[in-house]
Amino acid sequence: xxxRGGDTWFFITADYAFGHALERDTAKVVTExxxxxxxxxxxxxxxxxxxxxxLQAQSSKAKVIGLANAAAxxxxxxxQASEFGITQGGQKLAGLLIFLxxxxxxxxxxxxxxxxxxxxxxxxxxxxxxFSKRFGERMGGSMPTMVHAGVYSAVTHYLKAIVAAKSxxxxxxxxxxxxxxxxxxxxxxxQVRADGRHIxxxxxxxxKTPAESKGEWDIYxxxxxxxxxxxxxxxxxxxxPLVKS
Numbered sequence: 001x002x003x004r005g006g007d008t009w010f011f012i013t014a015d016y017a018f019g020h021a022l023e024r025d026t027a028k029v030v031t032e033x034x035x036x037x038x039x040x041x042x043x044x045x046x047x048x049x050x051x052x053x054x055l056q057a058q059s060s061k062a063k064v065i066g067l068a069n070a071a072a073x074x075x076x077x078x079x080q081a082s083e084f085g086i087t088q089g090g091q092k093l094a095g096l097l098i099f100l101x102x103x104x105x106x107x108x109x110x111x112x113x114x115x116x117x118x119x120x121x122x123x124x125x126x127x128x129x130x131f132s133k134r135f136g137e138r139m140g141g142s143m144p145t146m147v148h149a150g151v152y153s154a155v156t157h158y159l160k161a162i163v164a165a166k167s168x169x170x171x172x173x174x175x176x177x178x179x180x181x182x183x184x185x186x187x188x189x190x191q192v193r194a195d196g197r198h199i200x201x202x203x204x205x206x207x208k209t210p211a212e213s214k215g216e217w218d219i220y221x222x223x224x225x226x227x228x229x230x231x232x233x234x235x236x237x238x239x240x241p242l243v244k245s
Contacts, residue, residue, distance in 0.1 A: 006064040007034065008035060008036050008037075009065075009094075010040065010041075010060040010062035011026070011027070012040070012065060013042050013043065014045050016045050019042075022068040022069075022096050023040060023068040026068065038062045043077075046073070047076075049080075051084070053077075061091075063091060063092060064091070064092045065092070067095050069096075069097075074097070074102065078093060078106060078114060098114075099118070100144075100146075101142070101145055104217065112207050113206065117205070119187065120144075121205065122143040122144060125185070126185070130185070152186065153198075160180065162176075164179075164180060178193070188200060194240075194242055194243045195235060196240075197232060204222070204223040206220065206221045
């Protein structure tokens with residue numbers, strides 16, 4: 001987003017460890033990319049009125065308002081931002097942890113213009129569409145989120161590792177999972193690092209306007225692909241005991 005011109009940020013942050021960490025990590029990327037953080041507002045977890053925090057964000061004139069929160073806190077913030085006409089005024093909302101099903105429940109009229117990063121979208125290619133069609137048939141027409149796709153991908157890789165290792169012993173299977181590159185139609189090519197993190201491309205999406213959408217689940221435009229090497233924290237910064245120097 002900084003590279004696309006969103007170089008000034010204001011955060012609305014859930015006031016507990018998760019929100020603080022989300023703001024800290026995002027602010028680090030913003031500043032390292034040449035952007036500036038103009039301020040932040042700490043909102044209590046589980047609150048229902050975000051008006052004062054949104055007004056602070058609006059008055060900061062930051063180009064991007066980062067939502068360092070999750071679940072109902074995020075959706076309530078987006079609803080109230082729409083009521084205040086914040087995005088219509090030119091500021092962008094960036095959802096730092098939000099899922100396709102959240103956006104679907106909000107509706108495009110409310111969520112249009114929201115920018116977010118996810119690992120998977122059902123309508124990316126033939127493979128994602130085929131998987132999502134099977135998922136939807138079993139789940140009442142709902143499309144999968146990146147979590148559903150991630151579970152499917154992880155279990156598939158685990159089973160492949162069992163076959164390759166010719167064993168179900170945990171140590172042997174985990175070693176094999178790290179040795180075999182990942183390659184499936186949902187996440188493409190990737191790898192499981194020494195610290196156990198799965199590295200793969202990520203995607204910057206923008207929620208479509210109602211006029212752009214061609215169907216109930218036609219929700220995202222793809223703005224950018226973030227290469228796996230750039231999308232995840234480097235091994236050297238993770239301080240994981242599984243990583244031997």
